[in-house]
Structures are given as C-alpha cells and as structure tokens.
Amino acid sequence: MSLLIRNARDVAAADGADKRVDVLVLGERIEEVGPAGSIPPERHPGAEVVDATGRWLLAGTTDLWTELREPGFEWEEDVATGTRAAAAGGVTRILAIPDTTPVMDHAEALIALRRRVDEHGAVAVSLAGTLTAQAAGKQLAPVAELRRAGAVALTDGARWLADAAVMRRALEYSTDFGLVVMSSPLEPSLAHGGVMREGPTSLRLGLRGIPRVAEEIALARDLALAAETRARMHVGPLATANAVELVRAAKAAGVDVTASCAAHHLVLTDEAVVGYGASTKLRPPLGTDADREALVAGVLDGTLDAVVSAHAPRGVLVKDTTFDQAAFGASGVETLLPLVLGLGRSLPARALSQLVHVLTAGPARVLGLEPVRLAAGARADLTVYDPSRAWTVTRKTWRSKSLNTPWLGRALTGAAVATLVGGRVVHQVEAK
Amino acid sequence: MIAGKHMLGIRGMSADELHQILDTAKGFVEISRRPIKKVPSLRGRTVLNVFYESSTRTRVSFELAEKRLSADSVNIAQSGSSADKGESLLDTAQNLDAMQCDAVVIRHASSGAPHYLAERIKARIINAGDGLHEHPTQALLDLMTMRQRFGKLEGLEVAIVGDVLHSRVARSNLLALAAVGAKVRIAGPPTLAPHALALAFGVERASSVQEAMRGAHVTMALRLQRERMVGGFLPSLEEYSAAYGINRAALEGMRPEGILMHPGPVNWGVELSPDVREAPRTVILDQVEMGVAVRAAVLYLTLGGQPS
Numbered sequence: 207m208s209l210l211i212r213n214a215r216d217v218a219a220a221d222g223a224d225k226r227v228d229v230l231v232l233g234e235r236i237e238e239v240g241p242a243g244s245i246p247p248e249r250h251p252g253a254e255v256v257d258a259t260g261r262w263l264l265a266g267t268t269d270l271w272t273e274l275r276e277p278g279f280e281w282e283e284d285v286a287t288g289t290r291a292a293a294a295g296g297v298t299r300i301l302a303i304p305d306t307t308p309v310m311d312h313a314e315a316l317i318a319l320r321r322r323v324d325e326h327g328a329v330a331v332s333l334a335g336t337l338t339a340q341a342a343g344k345q346l347a348p349v350a351e352l353r354r355a356g357a358v359a360l361t362d363g364a365r366w367l368a369d370a371a372v373m374r375r376a377l378e379y380s381t382d383f384g385l386v387v388m389s390s391p392l393e394p395s396l397a398h399g400g401v402m403r404e405g406p407t408s409l410r411l412g413l414r415g416i417p418r419v420a421e422e423i424a425l426a427r428d429l430a431l432a433a434e435t436r437a438r439m440h441v442g443p444l445a446t447a448n449a450v451e452l453v454r455a456a457k458a459a460g461v462d463v464t465a466s467c468a469a470h471h472l473v474l475t476d477e478a479v480v481g482y483g484a485s486t487k488l489r490p491p492l493g494t495d496a497d498r499e500a501l502v503a504g505v506l507d508g509t510l511d512a513v514v515s516a517h518a519p520r521g522v523l524v525k526d527t528t529f530d531q532a533a534f535g536a537s538g539v540e541t542l543l544p545l546v547l548g549l550g551r552s553l554p555a556r557a558l559s560q561l562v563h564v565l566t567a568g569p570a571r572v573l574g575l576e577p578v579r580l581a582a583g584a585r586a587d588l589t590v591y592d593p594s595r596a597w598t599v600t601r602k603t604w605r606s607k608s609l610n611t612p613w614l615g616r617a618l619t620g621a622a623v624a625t626l627v628g629g630r631v632v633h634q635v636e637a638k
Numbered sequence: 639m640i641a642g643k644h645m646l647g648i649r650g651m652s653a654d655e656l657h658q659i660l661d662t663a664k665g666f667v668e669i670s671r672r673p674i675k676k677v678p679s680l681r682g683r684t685v686l687n688v689f690y691e692s693s694t695r696t697r698v699s700f701e702l703a704e705k706r707l708s709a710d711s712v713n714i715a716q717s718g719s720s721a722d723k724g725e726s727l728l729d730t731a732q733n734l735d736a737m738q739c740d741a742v743v744i745r746h747a748s749s750g751a752p753h754y755l756a757e758r759i760k761a762r763i764i765n766a767g768d769g770l771h772e773h774p775t776q777a778l779l780d781l782m783t784m785r786q787r788f789g790k791l792e793g794l795e796v797a798i799v800g801d802v803l804h805s806r807v808a809r810s811n812l813l814a815l816a817a818v819g820a821k822v823r824i825a826g827p828p829t830l831a832p833h834a835l836a837l838a839f840g841v842e843r844a845s846s847v848q849e850a851m852r853g854a855h856v857t858m859a860l861r862l863q864r865e866r867m868v869g870g871f872l873p874s875l876e877e878y879s880a881a882y883g884i885n886r887a888a889l890e891g892m893r894p895e896g897i898l899m900h901p902g903p904v905n906w907g908v909e910l911s912p913d914v915r916e917a918p919r920t921v922i923l924d925q926v927e928m929g930v931a932v933r934a935a936v937l938y939l940t941l942g943g944q945p946s
C-alpha cells in the first residue's frame with residue numbers, strides 16, 4: 207500500500223517557516239520526502255493521494271498519559287475505544303497509564319494487555335508498569351520482569367509515592383534497567399479532602415481546596431531524589447508556576463529530569479469550575495491564570511518536555527454528581543492537539559515548532575524512543591492536521607466511551623483529518 | 639426581580655432585589671402574628687422539602703412558611719452515608735421531576751447540589767443550605783432582623799466571628815451585606831477565618847474578636863462544628879472559647895444599640911458564653927421569627943408572585 211501526501215506544511219520546521227513538503231509512504235515507512243511538487247502523483251499511479259494544501263503534517267505525535275481503563279473499568283474505556291479516540295485526535299502513540307485491575311505490577315498483566323493492544327489497538331501503545339507492588343507505595347514492583355514484559359516506564363499513576371525511602375530505592379533500582387520513573391507530585395496530607403485549587407474561587411464556591419504547595423513540596427522532594435540517584439525521572443502533569451520554576455532550576459543544575467503538563471491546564475483556569483461542572487474536576491486541579499501563563503512559558507522555553515492529554519475517562523456514575531462527590535479527571539486525548547496547537551493562534555509564528563515539539567519529539571524522548579522524523583526510512587506515524595477545521599464536541603463526534611470533557615457542547619478549532627500509524631490509515635475524515 | 643427564578647444563592651443579587659424580598663417578607667411577618675395564620679397565595683402548588691442533611695430549624699421554618707401560604711408540601715429526608723449521597727442525587731432529581739412538583743427546597747452537604755438539580759429538573763429550586771457554599775434564606779432573615787432594628791442596612795458595621803471558612807451562612811451574609819452597602823469585618827482563628835477569605839470577599843479581617851466588635855452595629859457569631867477539631871483547625875474547644883468566645887463584657891465594646899446574632903443552634907459555652915443568653919442585645923429569637931416570613935416571601939416570589 208502506498209500513499210502520497212501532497213503540499214503539507216512541515217510544522218516541525220524551526221522559526222515558523224512555511225515549509226511545504228510532499229511525503230510518499232510505502233508500507234510501514236516513509237519512502238521519500240521532498241519539497242512540495244517534487245513528487246508528482248503520475249510517478250506513483252497506485253498511490254492514494256491526499257491533498258494536504260492548507261494542512262499541517264506532524265510526525266510521531268505521542269501522549270504520555272492515556273488511561274485505557276482496561277482491564278477493570280471497561281465501561282469507561284477499553285483498548286479499542288481509547289486507541290480509536292487517540293487516532294481521531296491525531297495521536298499516533300500513547301503511553302497506557304497502568305491504573306487497571308489487575309494492577310500492572312507483574313509480567314502476565316502486561317503481556318495480556320499487549321495481546322489486547324495487538325488485536326484491538328488503533329495506534330501504537332507503549333506500556334507502563336507500576337512503580338510499586340499493587341501501586342500501593344510500599345514495596346518495589348519487579349522492574350526487571352516488567353521490562354522484559356515490555357514496560358518502558360514505571361509509574362503509580364495519579365498516586366504520588368509518599369514514602370520517600372521507597373521512592374529513593376525505586377529510583378536507584380530502576381537506573382540499571384533504562385526505564386523512566388514517572389511521578390505525579392501532590393503531597394497527600396495537604397491535598398486530602400480537596401477537590402479544586404485552593405484560592406479565591408474555591409473560597410467563593412465553598413469547595414475544599416488543594417493548596418499549591420501540595421504540588422511544590424512533593425515536586426521538590428522528587429527533584430532532590432532525582433538529583434541524588436541520577437535516575438531518569440519524569441515529573442508531571444504539573445500545574446503550578448512554582449513547579450515550572452523548580453524544574454527549570456533542576457534542569458539548569460544538571461538533573462536528568464523531564465517534565466510535562468496537561469493540555470487543559472494550558473487553556474483553562476480554576477474559573478472554569480464556577481457552575482460546579484464535574485468535568486472541570488481535574489488532578490492536578492486547574493490553577494490561576496498566572497499558573498497557566500507559566501505553563502505556557504515552560505512549554506515555549508523547553509522547561510516542559512511534553513504536554514499530555516491526561517486522558518481519564520470516567521463514567522456517569524462517578525461523574526454525573528455534585529462536584530465534591532465526583533471522580534477526578536477528564537477524557538482528553540481527542541482535544542490534546544486542538545488545545546495545544548490552538549495556542550499558536552495567540553503566539554508569534556516561531557512558537558509553532560515548539561508546540562509541535564512537546565507533542566512529538568519531546569514526549570518520545572521521555573520514553574527513550576528515537577523521535578519520528580519526517581525523513582525517508584522513518585516509521586510512517588503521521589498526522590495530517592487541519593488547523594482551521596471547526597468542530598463541536600458532542601456525543602456524535604466523540605470517540606471515547608466517556609464524555610467527561612469540559613469541552614462538551616463547545617466549539618473547537620483544529621482537527622486531525624488523517625492519522626497514519628505504521629503507514630496504516632487509522633483515522634480519516636471525508637473532505638468537506 | 640427574583641420572581642419566577644431559582645433561589646440558588648445571594649451571589650449576583652442587587653440591593654434592590656434584596657430589599658424587594660425583605661419588603662415582601664414584611665407582609666408575611668404581619669400574617670404570622672395574626673390568630674389565623676394562613677393566606678391562600680400558594681394554594682394548589684406543591685413544594686418538596688428535600689433535606690439530605692439533618693436540620694430542625696430551617697426545615698420547620700420552611701414547612702411553616704409553606705403551610706401559611708396554603709401550599710401542599712411533602713418532606714423527604716435522606717439519611718445515609720455521605721458516600722452514597724452524591725450518587726443518588728441524579729436518581730432523586732429524576733424522581734422529583736416525575737412528581738411534577740412546583741418547587742424543591744433542598745439542603746445538601748455538597749456545595750453546588752442545588753445548581754446540579756436546577757440543571758436537571760423543571761421545578762424552581764430553593765437552596766436551604768449547600769455544603770460550605772451558601773444559605774441564602776439565612777442571610778435574608780439576618781438582613782431582615784438588622785433592617786428591622788436599625789431601619790436601614792447601608793453603612794451598618796457588622797462583625798462576623800468564628801468559623802467563617804466552613805460557614806455557608808457567613809458566605810451568604812458576606813455577599814448580601816456587600817450588596818446592600820454594609821461594612822463587614824471578620825474575626826476568628828487564622829485557620830478558620832483566614833486572610834485569604836477576607837481578600838476573596840473583599841472585607842477586612844480583624845486580628846481579634848474584640849477589635850472586630852468595636853463600634854459594630856451587629857456581631858454575628860457562627861456555630862463551631864466540633865468535628866473541626868479532628869481536622870486539626872483548633873487545639874481545643876476550651877482554647878477556642880477562651881480566645882474567641884463572646885461574653886457579656888465583649889458585647890460592651892459594640893455601639894450602645896449594637897446587637898448579637900447567631901444562626902443557631904448555639905453551642906453555649908463555646909462560641910457564646912451563657913451570660914449573653916438573656917442580654918438585651920441578643921436577638922437570636924427575632925432571627926427565628928424573621929426566618930418564617932423571609933422563607934414565605936422567597937417561596938411566594940420564586941413561584942411567580944409579585945413583590946410588594
């Protein structure tokens with residue numbers, strides 16, 4: 207099978223240059239890349255031609271936080287729906303966060319999930335094992351075994367490992383195995399009982415707050431341990447301005463740490479909670495506008511390596527209720543690209559390549575993967591993105607099983623019009 | 639104009655709207671003092687009182703108001719663990735809607751529960767206290783009590799004392815008093831009356847109860863929930879009482895005509911010393927009387943009645 211993408215804008219090009227390319231895909235790989243018009247369709251009569259005029263081409267979009275909810279919570283999401291949602295969102299690779307039952311703390315669990323992914327996965331899926339047994343934060347998970355079973359990362363997901371001694375050993379132990387340890391910092395005694403960011407809005411709404419220092423204290427400890435153990439550590443998603451500053455300082459001091467934030471936090475603030483819509487109940491909680499600006503600045507100056515979707519599908523039983531009773535999380539893999547790339551509309555043109563970076567090469571490097579390049583021989587994980595396509599989030603347009611998104615009923619601009627994974631078209635919308 | 643609208647909270651209401659409700663309530667005070675305490679204003683209308691949190695005073699006050707307006711009312715009390723409260727609210731909403739009632743009076747432990755219902759059912763919703771958020775009819779009855787005493791609300795100096803952080807009564811009063819142009823100071827333990835809250839509501843914070851009460855027209859003491867101790871907000875009730883409790887001597891720092899209010903029920907010996915119980919400044923029972931009239935006015939207006 208071959209496919210020719212014509213006249214697409216290569217948005218990874220530095221300084222916002224309007225670089226147009228033709229890309230020929232043959233089988234699983236990119237066969238040829240040249241300036242727009244350099245690959246005439248006549249030369250490849252068998253190839254399906256995609257006219258990408260006015261569209262952008264992204265290579266190797268990667269989301270470091272997708273909860274597939276399988277096994278254990280299939281009424282909220284499963285491998286098939288979660289990866290189809292990713293494909294529709296233009297995401298070619300996801301890291302499956304191991305918040306499952308059974309827990310991903312032994313080889314059989316990962317092997318069974320890999321089998322399900324091979325059978326039903328629409329996009330590439332990287333697997334993560336838990337950092338501790340049962341993700342309970344007490345005892346190390348079998349790192350060597352998890353790595354053999356295919357894990358590329360270790361994380362207890364949204365459960366921050368509060369025991370500093372266990373975390374220190376987990377970091378030390380993982381260093382020889384080449385796995386990245388991912389931590390989502392939120393100090394539990396400070397966060398306890400809180401449902402949104404503590405501040406004027408939480409005080410007004412009468413909702414219990416999570417103070418910003420809950421993130422900063424946990425992050426500062428993580429960074430200190432990363433510095434001491436020299437382990438590969440990833441922290442995020444982060445949500446406070448001071449957290450960005452702590453990471454910036456750690457990186458300047460030479461600590462081998464990478465960091466991320468979630469797309470929602472680049473766009474929304476705690477003001478979104480007014481009205482008590484449970485889909486705005488996120489972990490970490492939405493912050494102030496100053497936090498939001500600091501996160502955007504962190505993306506632009508490279509302090510943050512990745513922006514994640516924090517895709518957390520949750521069903522109506524736990525979401526269609528009052529704010530304080532509702533579960534944390536939003537379904538987000540379908541809004542990741544429009545939210546992040548949409549920031550470009552209010553930024554200088556040269557910012558675009560950095561926005562693309564945190565969706566592609568940035569997260570790939572966090573996982574220790576060679577970034578997908580728009581070059582001959584590379585794996586054809588490609589997204590053709592229409593930056594001006596308008597769409598509205600509705601049950602009909604949504605692919606995830608769970609509709610817990612702050613964008614329900616709202617119009618977004620920008621959408622993937624074609625997604626290729628290993629040369630296979632996994633998502634395509636009809637031309638309008 | 640609040641006629642025909644939900645009563646979810648004080649936020650967003652203007653001084654005019656608040657005074658209109660109080661003016662309407664004035665008529666109902668008079669009705670409550672008659673030997674035959676009943677008017678046909680809401681005859682044939684159905685009101686459901688849904689109390690997910692135990693309450694005697696507020697529930698009885700609403701019930702009396704409904705009876706005096708000739709509404710048909712039914713009480714639904716939900717007791718159960720806090721965990722299943724939220725989950726059953728969707729079912730409750732759908733059931734209430736199917737029953738074709740005209741108004742639902744709701745008390746719930748979750749902030750925003752009345753807003754949740756308002757988005758899902760056709761009946762008018764009246765908030766009888768939601769979590770830590772608002773208790774609008776309490777603020778209205780407090781305004782009513784103050785207005786009766788002082789003949790005005792604008793320019794009154796009000797001290798709100800105690801556990802402001804966890805108080806929906808305080809939040810509704812802070813909003814209502816700001817709207818009518820009163821000057822508010824809060825005071826209490828820094829863990830329960832924090833600076834951040836004073837800033838969020840645009841009021842002053844006094845560093846002691848005495849300072850807050852000095853020269854005030856009104857001192858509003860708040861109920862202290864004993865379970866706050868578990869959260870570690872306070873060292874002990876004894877210390878609270880000694881440092882932040884209000885006794886007769888403290889009342890003397892107010893204006894000569896100043897009054898002491900409390901939303902009830904009072905923990906005597908904790909937030910209020912027993913010696914203020916019979917003090918002439920104490921107007922707690924006036925508040926209770928105004929409560930019935932104000933709730934009648936809110937029911938009447940919410941169900942489409944015209945203000946007087």
